[in-house]
Amino acid sequence: MSSSILPNASLEASAPTDTSSSNGTDSETRTDDGATNKIRRVDSSSAFVLQDTLKETFHPVPLPVPSGPVQKQLERVGARMSRGIKKKIQQKNTCLDWGAMLLPMLSWLRTYDFRNTLFGDIVAGLTVGIMVIPQSMSYAKLASLPVEYGLYSAFMPVFAYAFFGSSRQLAVGPVALVSLMLSTSLSHFVDPNENEAAYVTLAIQISMMVGFTYIILGALRLGFITIFLSHAVISGFTSGAAIIIGMSQIKYILGVSMKGSKQLHYLIGNIIEVIDQFDWKVFLMGSFFIFLLLIMKHVGKTYAKFSFLRALGPLAVTALAIIVTVVFDLDEKGIPVIGDIPSGLPEISINKWSGIGAGLVSFVDLIPTVLSISIVGFMESIAIAKQLAVKHQYELDSSQELLGLGMANLAGAMFSSYPVTGSFSRTAVNNETGAKSGISALVTASLVGMVLLFLTPLFERMPTSVLGAIVISGVLGLVDLQEGKFLYKVHKLDFLVWLVSFSGTMFAGVESGLVIAVLLSLLLVLYESAYPHLPMIGRLPGTNVYRNIKQYPNATTYDGLVMCRIDAPIYFANTQNIREKLNKYELVAERDAMEAMKDKSDEGEDNKDSPISFDMLNSLTYFTKVHFIVIDMSPVSHIDTSGVHLLEEMHRDYQKRGLQMCLCNPNHYVMEKLFSSGLADKIGTNYIYCNTHDAVKDCLKEIENKSGGNSPGSVTKDEEGPIGLELGSESNTLKQRTPGNANDDHV
Numbered sequence: 001m002s003s004s005i006l007p008n009a010s011l012e013a014s015a016p017t018d019t020s021s022s023n024g025t026d027s028e029t030r031t032d033d034g035a036t037n038k039i040r041r042v043d044s045s046s047a048f049v050l051q052d053t054l055k056e057t058f059h060p061v062p063l064p065v066p067s068g069p070v071q072k073q074l075e076r077v078g079a080r081m082s083r084g085i086k087k088k089i090q091q092k093n094t095c096l097d098w099g100a101m102l103l104p105m106l107s108w109l110r111t112y113d114f115r116n117t118l119f120g121d122i123v124a125g126l127t128v129g130i131m132v133i134p135q136s137m138s139y140a141k142l143a144s145l146p147v148e149y150g151l152y153s154a155f156m157p158v159f160a161y162a163f164f165g166s167s168r169q170l171a172v173g174p175v176a177l178v179s180l181m182l183s184t185s186l187s188h189f190v191d192p193n194e195n196e197a198a199y200v201t202l203a204i205q206i207s208m209m210v211g212f213t214y215i216i217l218g219a220l221r222l223g224f225i226t227i228f229l230s231h232a233v234i235s236g237f238t239s240g241a242a243i244i245i246g247m248s249q250i251k252y253i254l255g256v257s258m259k260g261s262k263q264l265h266y267l268i269g270n271i272i273e274v275i276d277q278f279d280w281k282v283f284l285m286g287s288f289f290i291f292l293l294l295i296m297k298h299v300g301k302t303y304a305k306f307s308f309l310r311a312l313g314p315l316a317v318t319a320l321a322i323i324v325t326v327v328f329d330l331d332e333k334g335i336p337v338i339g340d341i342p343s344g345l346p347e348i349s350i351n352k353w354s355g356i357g358a359g360l361v362s363f364v365d366l367i368p369t370v371l372s373i374s375i376v377g378f379m380e381s382i383a384i385a386k387q388l389a390v391k392h393q394y395e396l397d398s399s400q401e402l403l404g405l406g407m408a409n410l411a412g413a414m415f416s417s418y419p420v421t422g423s424f425s426r427t428a429v430n431n432e433t434g435a436k437s438g439i440s441a442l443v444t445a446s447l448v449g450m451v452l453l454f455l456t457p458l459f460e461r462m463p464t465s466v467l468g469a470i471v472i473s474g475v476l477g478l479v480d481l482q483e484g485k486f487l488y489k490v491h492k493l494d495f496l497v498w499l500v501s502f503s504g505t506m507f508a509g510v511e512s513g514l515v516i517a518v519l520l521s522l523l524l525v526l527y528e529s530a531y532p533h534l535p536m537i538g539r540l541p542g543t544n545v546y547r548n549i550k551q552y553p554n555a556t557t558y559d560g561l562v563m564c565r566i567d568a569p570i571y572f573a574n575t576q577n578i579r580e581k582l583n584k585y586e587l588v589a590e591r592d593a594m595e596a597m598k599d600k601s602d603e604g605e606d607n608k609d610s611p612i613s614f615d616m617l618n619s620l621t622y623f624t625k626v627h628f629i630v631i632d633m634s635p636v637s638h639i640d641t642s643g644v645h646l647l648e649e650m651h652r653d654y655q656k657r658g659l660q661m662c663l664c665n666p667n668h669y670v671m672e673k674l675f676s677s678g679l680a681d682k683i684g685t686n687y688i689y690c691n692t693h694d695a696v697k698d699c700l701k702e703i704e705n706k707s708g709g710n711s712p713g714s715v716t717k718d719e720e721g722p723i724g725l726e727l728g729s730e731s732n733t734l735k736q737r738t739p740g741n742a743n744d745d746h747v
Contacts, residue, residue: 104166104400108437120434125443127311127433128171128426132444133451134318135426135474136174137338137459138467141252142245143179143418144192144260145203147338147459147467150174151452152346153417158445160411162438165404166396167385169435171426171444172408176475177238178377178419180245181510182206184262185369189361200416201358202366204349207420208413209356209370214378214406223398226379229521234379235483236498237517240505242478245471247271252468253286255279255336262509282335286465289317293473311429314470321466322458336464341456345449346416353413372514373419381405381422388431425474497524532568534581536588537632537692544693546632559593560625560703561696562586565632570643579646586626586659593625627706628699629659632692633666644677651683662699664692 132154140150154173161172182203186192192199217223247267251258256277258270293313300310309316324330331337356363382401389396409419430440484502487495497520505513535548538555546563549555557563562585568574629650651661661683666674674680680688689695 103163104404105163105438108168108394112437112439117434117436118439121437121439122443124430124433124435125440126447127308128430128435128440129444129447130315131311131313131426131429132171132173132423133448134314134462134466134470136448137462138470138474139174139176139179140418141464141467142176142183142248142471143174143203144183144187145200145418146196146341148341148452148456149200149203149416149418151448151456152415153412153420155346155417155445155448155452156415157408157412157417157420158441158448161404161408162441162445164407165438165441166400167389167404167422168392168394168437169388169427169431169440170381170385170422171430171441172381172405172422173420173426174418175377175380175421175423176245176471176478177241177380177510178373178421180241180248180262181369181373181376182418183248183260184510185372187260189365190358198358198360201352202361203418204352204413204416205356205358206366206370206373207409207418208353209366210374210377210419211406211408211410211413213370213374214402214409216406217374218399218402218406221399223382223400223402225375226382226398228525229379229517230494230497230524232483232487232494232498233501233517233521233524234383235480236501237505237513239479239481239483240502240513241510242475243506244510245475246479249468249471252464253283253290253472255282255286255465262511264506279334281333282463282465285321285335285463286469289321289466289469290473292320293317293469294476297473297477307432311433313473317469318459318462318466321463322461325461325463330463331461337461338464338467339460341460343453343456345452348414349416350414368511372511375518376514377419377421378402378405380424384422384424384427388427391431392436425477526573529568530573531577532566532574534564534566534568534578536585537563537565539693539696544691546692546696557589558696558700559589560627561630561699562589562626562628563630563632563692563696565635567635569638570636570646571638571640572642575642575646579650582629582631582650586629589626625658627659627703628662629654630662630664630692630695630699632664633670634664636666636670639670639673641677644673644679647674648677648679648682651679660687660699662687662689662695664689664695 133151136150136154137147138150140147140153143149158172161170165172183192186199186202186206190199190202217225244262244264244267247264248260250267250271254271254275254277256271256274256279258274261267261270296309296313296316299306300308300313325335325337357366378401382398385401386396386398405421409417412418412420484495484498487498501513501517501520504516508516535550536557537546538549538552538557539546540552540555546565547555548565549557562582564582564585566578570578647661647663654661663674663683666688671680674683674688687695689698
């Protein structure tokens with residue numbers, strides 16, 4: 001190359017405005033008098049010359065040193081600030097702070113404003129308690145457990161989460177999705193109708209194992225695991241599971257007795273088999289309750305002054321059904337009711353922890369159920385908890401949330417509970433009614449305890465169709481078909497992922513659907529990683545900025561050069577794709593240049609007055625070949641040994657074919673790898689630039705020098721921008737191209 005390689009060599013300003021390199025960062029510094037200094041290339045003597053150059057380039061103006069009274073005043077202020085900072089640092093290590101890490105309740109309790117927030121917490125706790133009592137019994141039936149176990153699951157786990165949970169608004173307890181997963185998993189091993197005691201024991205053991213799983217994941221700081229589940233995957237899985245849940249409750253609305261299933265087509269087949277048992281009285285009652293619940297929920301969401309209807313809906317319908325049943329003796333006229341519910345607090349169930357599997361199933365066979373419930377439960381809980389933490393401006397630690405859910409499930413397993421997690425619907429109600437702390441959870445659990453002690457006989461004559469109606473109305477909001485429409489319109493690949501997750505959950509089962517969802521998420525991560533964005537770039541007219549030519553069709557490219565940008569780390573998973581794209585872009589550039597030369601030759605044949613000479617044809621032929629591959633590495637944050645070998649192999653291949661690779665703006669880490677591997681010396685440190693603009697200018701100069709007597713002129717400014725050519729005859733001008741569809745990559 002013809003120009004100096006010193007890192008702080010001065011270069012005249014070549015653009016009328018101060019512009020940036022391709023990654024949006026400025027590669028030039030401007031002095032007080034308006035002159036511009038540019039860092040051109042990396043010095044071969046050091047891999048870290050850019051930092052030293054910046055130190056030499058900037059000349060900060062020294063500030064005046066205060067003296068006299070001003071100096072003494074500043075010293076006193078500085079001393080006070082220093083003492084304050086030191087005091088705050090010392091305060092961080094108090095026993096209370098360490099205790100708050102183990103018991104998050106201490107973090108908000110010490111600053112709790114009893115006067116202004118206690119009333120709101122009590123109202124919220126009572127409201128959620130009224131809502132969870134009928135819901136928990138419904139979800140217990142969904143889990144194929146006696147209804148009292150739903151109340152047990154809304155009692156002790158809620159107390160435990162109030163102390164150990166990090167979210168101040170999350171309403172923990174039984175939820176529909178976990179209840180369905182528990183039922184479909186354990187029903188493979190034990191029939192709950194034939195061996196209820198063994199089934200209950202397995203449910204409690206699953207709760208214990210889920211609790212320990214959460215605690216281990218939290219201790220290992222693995223709260224980030226849910227980031228690998230994309231929104232499309234979660235939406236598809238949740239929508240499919242909601243339909244399975246709703247269909248499994250149809251038997252309570254139709255008044256039939258049928259076998260359960262975790263697959264939609266089998267559920268539909270089972271309903272058809274027993275449709276002759278259809279009871280119109282039960283159907284009318286169940287349909288009316290579903291309609292009433294949906295109306296109350298809609299009015300509560302739509303009109304702020306009637307928002308209480310959303311929370312009171314389940315209890316109001318339950319009370320109405322019980323009153324109607326008692327007044328008209330519906331249970332004696334064929335309407336099925338819940339029946340006997342034991343009174344009193346849950347018994348201690350630690351003794352049921354021994355003998356995992358209850359002698360009916362091995363520990364290994366229960367692991368898939370435990371993992372699937374843990375993943376789905378945490379995913380459902382952390383989504384709403386993080387949203388509310390941002391709204392109320394406090395920090396939420398995902399790993400601490402794992403510990404809180406783990407303690408809730410572990411405490412529940414000590415007192416006859418099945419697995420619990422955060423509920424979307426109850427958490428929303430808890431927040432809307434004024435919950436500011438875990439005191440609302442304590443109030444909710446206390447209310448459930450009062451019901452267990454004194455009010456269970458009131459629910460014994462509640463129709464089972466009410467339980468089905470509560471579950472169906474609750475899960476209808478989880479079916480998010482609008483999201484599928486949105487994804488189809490915006491991103492077809494995400495829609496395909498949503499559709500596969502949705503269909504897999506409905507037709508392969510909830511556990512299989514979860515596996516499909518997780519695998520899809522991992523495949524998406526691998527796909528995006530293995531196929532990075534690698535666009536061809538061109539110069540925007542009038543600037544030194546180089547951008548994707550597909551996004552900016554008016555960007556200028558040059559014959560003899562391939563300019564591209566790697567928008568991802570270079571590592572073993574994507575090296576093959578990067579190689580293929582660079583080879584493709586080289587062929588595309590040569591093809592476009594050949595077409596341009598053919599057009600020029602045809603133009604010369606048509607023009608009899610000034611035909612193209614043999615020398616001119618040779619010059620044009622020279623320009624149809626690619627001579628430089630300019631790679632902008634600004635976005636490359638990391639490169640591993642496979643990436644280094646890729647660049648080395650491509651450099652070796654380019655050298656054999658007379659091409660030169662130029663690297664632009666690699667970061668500190670990448671530069672260290674290039675120098676330590678010796679690749680920087682093989683490429684040539686004079687071909688490693690600080691910005692794409694300088695690389696393109698020097699490459700065009702070298703093409704100009706090698707093109708012979710018919711070469712274009714030297715690099716100068718023209719009306720088109722910072723890179724131009726002193727035009728000679730029309731026939732021997734280096735071609736500046738405005739690409740059409742040369743780049744097949746996405747924007």
